[in-house]
Amino acid sequence: MIRSWTFGRKIAASFFVMVLLTVLVGVVSVIALESVVSSKDRVIDVNSRLLVEAQSLDTSVWQKSAAARGYLLTGDQSYTTQMTTALRAFTTELTTAEGSVHTAAERQQLATIGRDDSAHQQALLAVIAMRQSGQSVSVVGRAWTSQVSPKSIILDSAIAAFVSTEQKLLANARQASTNTASVAVALIIAIAVVAIVVAVWLSLLLTRTLRRQIGAAIGEVQSSSAELQATASQQATGAKEQATAVSEITTTISELLATSRQIAESAQRVAQVAEQTAGAGRTGENTIMKAQESITDIRRQVDIIVDHMLELGAKSQQIGAVLDIVTELAEQTNILAINSTIEAAGAGDAGKRFAVVADEIRKLADRVADSTKEIRGLIDVVRGAVNTTVMAMEIGSKAVDSGNEQFAYVANAFGEIASLVGTTTEAAREIELSTKQQTTAVEQVNVAISNVAQSTKEAEASSSQTLQTASQLTGLSQDLARLVDSQAER
Amino acid sequence: MTSMSGSSIDGAAAMRHAFDASFAEAPDLTSDVFENLLAIRVGLNPYALRIEEVSGLYVDTLVVSLPGAPPALLGIAGFRSAIVAVYDLGVLLGGRGGETCRWLALAASESTIGFAFNEFEGLLRVPVDSIAVETGTHLTSGTSRQIVNFDAATRSIVRLADLVEAIKTPATVVRRSDDR
Numbered sequence: 001m002i003r004s005w006t007f008g009r010k011i012a013a014s015f016f017v018m019v020l021l022t023v024l025v026g027v028v029s030v031i032a033l034e035s036v037v038s039s040k041d042r043v044i045d046v047n048s049r050l051l052v053e054a055q056s057l058d059t060s061v062w063q064k065s066a067a068a069r070g071y072l073l074t075g076d077q078s079y080t081t082q083m084t085t086a087l088r089a090f091t092t093e094l095t096t097a098e099g100s101v102h103t104a105a106e107r108q109q110l111a112t113i114g115r116d117d118s119a120h121q122q123a124l125l126a127v128i129a130m131r132q133s134g135q136s137v138s139v140v141g142r143a144w145t146s147q148v149s150p151k152s153i154i155l156d157s158a159i160a161a162f163v164s165t166e167q168k169l170l171a172n173a174r175q176a177s178t179n180t181a182s183v184a185v186a187l188i189i190a191i192a193v194v195a196i197v198v199a200v201w202l203s204l205l206l207t208r209t210l211r212r213q214i215g216a217a218i219g220e221v222q223s224s225s226a227e228l229q230a231t232a233s234q235q236a237t238g239a240k241e242q243a244t245a246v247s248e249i250t251t252t253i254s255e256l257l258a259t260s261r262q263i264a265e266s267a268q269r270v271a272q273v274a275e276q277t278a279g280a281g282r283t284g285e286n287t288i289m290k291a292q293e294s295i296t297d298i299r300r301q302v303d304i305i306v307d308h309m310l311e312l313g314a315k316s317q318q319i320g321a322v323l324d325i326v327t328e329l330a331e332q333t334n335i336l337a338i339n340s341t342i343e344a345a346g347a348g349d350a351g352k353r354f355a356v357v358a359d360e361i362r363k364l365a366d367r368v369a370d371s372t373k374e375i376r377g378l379i380d381v382v383r384g385a386v387n388t389t390v391m392a393m394e395i396g397s398k399a400v401d402s403g404n405e406q407f408a409y410v411a412n413a414f415g416e417i418a419s420l421v422g423t424t425t426e427a428a429r430e431i432e433l434s435t436k437q438q439t440t441a442v443e444q445v446n447v448a449i450s451n452v453a454q455s456t457k458e459a460e461a462s463s464s465q466t467l468q469t470a471s472q473l474t475g476l477s478q479d480l481a482r483l484v485d486s487q488a489e490r
Numbered sequence: 491m492t493s494m495s496g497s498s499i500d501g502a503a504a505m506r507h508a509f510d511a512s513f514a515e516a517p518d519l520t521s522d523v524f525e526n527l528l529a530i531r532v533g534l535n536p537y538a539l540r541i542e543e544v545s546g547l548y549v550d551t552l553v554v555s556l557p558g559a560p561p562a563l564l565g566i567a568g569f570r571s572a573i574v575a576v577y578d579l580g581v582l583l584g585g586r587g588g589e590t591c592r593w594l595a596l597a598a599s600e601s602t603i604g605f606a607f608n609e610f611e612g613l614l615r616v617p618v619d620s621i622a623v624e625t626g627t628h629l630t631s632g633t634s635r636q637i638v639n640f641d642a643a644t645r646s647i648v649r650l651a652d653l654v655e656a657i658k659t660p661a662t663v664v665r666r667s668d669d670r
Contacts, residue, residue, distance in 0.1 A: 335547055335549055342544050359613075360509060363508070363509075364509060
């Protein structure tokens with residue numbers, strides 16, 4: 001249980017024990033001192049005062065005797081007053097002594113002194129009466145010698161016995177007080193020795209406990225401080241790298257901010273261009289619609305042209321039929337002319353003129369035939385052209401239809417383009433707004449990064465401070481280890 | 491179209507002018523210098539017929555074939571209440587025949603014989619000196635033929651009288667076929 005106590009608790013307990021011992025020593029000392037003081041006070045207050053009172057009794061007796069002698073010698077009444085005062089003082093002192101004594105012997109001696117003083121007083125008063133009666137000094141002197149002096153000797157002897165008793169009592173009380181003080185000193189010394197032993201034991205116990213536990217703690221502190229030092233070093237290195245990285249990030253954020261602003265401007269231009277494109281798309285759509293209407297008109301005109309061409313082809317065919325008749329007529333005419341020529345040749349000279357006419361007819365027939373051939377060729381060309389034109393028209397019509405469909409597709413595409421351009425415009429606006437928000441965010445990030453950079457610098461400084469503190473902590477732990485254990489090498 | 495119309499108008503004017511001029515000029519009486527020939531085409535070969543040997547030229551005449559007739563005899567046709575035997579000129583000239591023969595020339599020497607051919611090209615008025623007589627080893631001994639050079643083309647002149655004679659004697663016709 002005690003092992004689980006803290007250092008403060010152990011130290012407090014030790015101090016509490018030491019305080020208890022100190023209080024015990026103090027109490028014992030106080031008690032001993034009180035005993036010594038009371039014994040000394042008793043010696044001083046009782047025995048010494050009784051001795052003084054005893055000697056005062058002797059003095060009062062002496063003063064009374066001296067005043068009585070003076071009166072007896074001089075007859076001066078003032079001496080009687082002094083004698084009365086001395087007697088009153090003697091009585092008071094005796095009464096006081098009787099209240100202060102404790103032993104029966106003292107009371108006996110005081111009673112003896114009282115009786116002897118009464119006898120002495122009576123003898124003295126008798127002598128004084130003799131002086132007052134006018135007897136001579138010599139008579140009075142002799143009466144003094146015979147009556148008062150023995151009484152004085154007895155009283156002085158009694159007082160001297162009382163003084164001797166009191167001196168003995170005082171010596172005994174002084175010895176007892178001295179013994180009491182010696183006992184108290186011995187007791188105090190013993191208790192002090194016990195306290196010292198306990199204190200030494202406690203100090204050794206505390207020292208060993210503190211050395212063991214504080215040593216372990218110091219070891220842990222040293223290990224922790226070493227780890228803290230390494231960590232602080234790594235943290236300082238990391239803080240430097242972080243500061244460098246934050247600096248790069250700051251640069252990158254600045255570039256990103258510039259890029260975001262450029263993107264915002266580009267998005268704004270894109271939005272403007274998209275709006276212009278939307279307008280152009282709507283114009284194009286209208287143009288496409290008009291072109292589609294024109295193509296429909298062209299399609300209608302092409303149909304009309306095809307009809308006309310087909311009609312032209314039919315007419316050409318009719319012309320060909322007529323031309324066949326003409327050709328037939330020309331051929332028949334030619335044959336007729338040739339036969340006329342043959343007949344004219346058979347007629348001899350008479351037929352020569354007819355032969356000329358026949359020849360001219362034949363020539364005309366030939367020319368008609370040539371013309372019909374030419375017309376035939378032209379008609380064929382026309383029919384071919386008509387056919388080609390019709391085919392081209394059909395192709396063109398199909399192309400127009402295809403073009404119409406394509407225009408429809410284009411119109412739809414323009415519609416979709418207009419819609420998409422609208423969407424693009426909206427998207428560009430959203431991009432512009434987002435980019436502006438992004439720019440604001442990037443600015444905030446830039447500010448935050450600046451704060452982070454400042455914090456990183458502070459962290460770097462703090463890491464350096466922590467490293468320095470860890471180094472100091474390591475030194476302090478070593479110093480503490482040396483303080484705890486002087487043999488400690490660490 | 492305008493130029494074509496113009497050329498057609500010019501052609502018509504030229505034709506009218508030539509037609510009028512033919513009556514305005516003096517008659518050409520130099521027929522001895524020239525000879526009229528009928529330019530025909532038998533199969534792919536050009537030939538010429540002397541107009542004196544022809545009594546008439548007809549086209550698309552109805553010819554009625556005769557059963558059992560020789561290959562050269564296409565059939566018979568009616569002309570002015572006369573029946574004419576129509577022969578395939580190509581077969582008579584040694585060809586295979588079988589081609590469509592629209593044209594028919596009646597022989598002047600024998601009015602009952604006509605020769606059919608597939609194409610009539612026109613009347614040729616050629617100088618007499620352009621007609622030459624060809625003799626050669628490839629021809630049958632004792633025979634010759636006439637050719638005419640006109641417009642850078644050479645045509646053999648078919649002598650219808652000889653063919654008439656040959657028809658009358660079929661072996662001779664065969665021989666003339668061999669000549670070719």
